[in-house]
Amino acid sequence: MPREHHPDGYLKHQRDSIGKRDPSERAEDYSEIWKPDWDPEHLKDQGERCVDCGVPTCMSGCPIGNRIPEWNDLVHKEDWKEALEQLHATNNFPEFTGYTCPAPCEDACVLSYNDDPVTIKSIERAIVDKGWKEGWIKPEPPAERTDHSVAIIGSGPAGLAAAQQLNRAGHHVTVYERDDEIGGLMMYGIPDFKFAKKRVEQRVDQLRKEGISFETNAEVGADVSAEQLREQYDASCLAIGAQKHRELPVPGTDLDGVMPAMDFLPQENRRQNGKAVDHGVTAGGKNVVVVGGGSTGSDCVATSHRQGAKQVVQIGINEKPPSERPDHNPWPEAAQVYKKTYAQEEGAAEEFAINTTELADLDGDGHVDELRAEKVNWTYENGNRVDKTVVDDNFCIPADLVLIAIGFTGPESNPFGSLGVQIADDGTFATDDRLMTDAEGVFAAGDARMGASLVVWAIGEGRDAARHIDRYLMGESKLPASLQTQNEPLAFK
Ligand SMILES: Cc1cc2nc3c(=O)[nH]c(=O)nc-3n(C[C@H](O)[C@H](O)[C@H](O)COP(=O)(O)OP(=O)(O)OC[C@H]3O[C@@H](n4cnc5c(N)ncnc54)[C@H](O)[C@@H]3O)c2cc1C
Ligand code: SF4
Missing domain, CATH: 3.50.50.60 (FAD/NAD(P)-binding domain)
Structure with missing residues (x-):
């Protein structure tokens, strides 16, 4: 169905995001600061504010090129299920971003030139909230398996996005995580009142049901050696974050x-x-x-x-x-x-x-x-x-x-140093344009590769690493390209 133009929606409705709870009330507890409920009619009107401007600068403002005008229109037309499809086409975990992203897309929205931008982040959150509530988000195991196996080291948004993409391409994927829980900074770092941990758990449950294996309390370089992983897997991806703090x-x-x-x-x-x-x-x-x-x-x-x-x-x-x-x-x-x-x-x-x-x-x-x-x-x-x-x-x-x-200065360790993985001048893992390190078959993604940044960038990096790894293993890849924008990663402090 073609997108509708709603040239005067922004004149009919003022920007009104889902917003946060009252500061004096929320500062007393650890529940999420975000308002828990939203009204579909309200979001429908907010979606109508999108003018479908022709050159969607919001999409280039979004580091993973989310199809924002597409789902704004679908929400306005109340086709929430299709909106969810479109959202998942570019973003494995839209609730990670719908709750925590600083929304550079809204700064880039055409309306923000001289008006208030579309509430893109609220619409993203609403679509994925509804997806979970209606039971539309289900495990999607691959129809066929390849003979290849991949180790992902680190279970933050970069590692998890890489794992889901590679698993959907049919490879056998195991994620190694040194902590006792999966999720990286989404689990241990970002406060519960900014992002409730049930949201990580429901995704990990989905990933397990899709066939991904998880090893927790497994620090690569200490509990598991690089040599063991090279022996056991056809490729690996370092997604260990950049949590070394600046002194x-x-x-x-x-x-x-x-x-x-x-x-x-x-x-x-x-x-x-x-x-x-x-x-x-x-x-x-x-x-x-x-x-x-x-x-x-x-x-x-x-x-x-x-x-x-x-x-x-x-x-x-x-x-x-x-x-x-x-x-x-x-x-x-x-x-x-x-x-x-x-x-x-x-x-x-x-x-x-x-x-x-x-x-x-x-x-x-x-x-x-x-x-x-x-x-x-x-x-x-x-x-x-x-x-x-x-x-x-x-x-x-x-x-x-x-x-x-x-701020942070880079990954805390180089667990694949013995295999020849090099650290670049900026403290991150050095890679070529396939995101491969100096060690054959060892890739890197997320904060570990680009320095401390944002959840949305980590997801994009994970998706791109998966595409390169798939191509390395199979000679070609049907996994989608991810980082379609020219935006520099935003430094995170
Ligand atoms: C306090 C805080 C709040 C933040 N808030 C926001 C926010 O609101 N919005 C936003 O967009 N971004 C935010 N960020 C940034 C965002 O969390 C990161 O950019 C993102 O999590 C990076 O993802 P990643 O997968 O690359 O790494 P991480 O999330 O850091 O995950 C790396 C994982 O690798 C594991 N690991 C490390 N070494 C090993 C090893 N040797 N073996 C096995 N596992 C290992 C770690 O335990 C960790 O679980 C925040 C960051 C911090 C520190
Ligand atoms: S991921 Fe962030 S930048 Fe992209 S559409 Fe969502 S809120 Fe905007």
């Missing part, structure tokens, strides 16, 4: 009460899911300082609030972004403007242009008491900080817990 280069980071974000956040995921924790440190009753103005920092802020912190201050090294797009950041690029984060909506204090100089132990008991910093004005060139003027060299905040969330 804060100041004195005092070895004090008690100072820890990287990823020593903190997964512990709360474990608690929420009834698992034993590695340590009992929480923010309860403490003065918390979160160093890092990015999304990981926001997740630390929101988790600290829920744990009952006395005070939470988030500090960022950069100046506050402008409220309007600067000249060097035109539409349809992802907008580098100030947006209040969900954590800030819940009431955290936020400081910009703070350059931390020391973490201090005032009473000599080995525990952090204070964060010292200078407040600065930066000079930027091409978006990079090149020079600073200090405006206050005595900026101090009381701190009983300092959470460091200033």
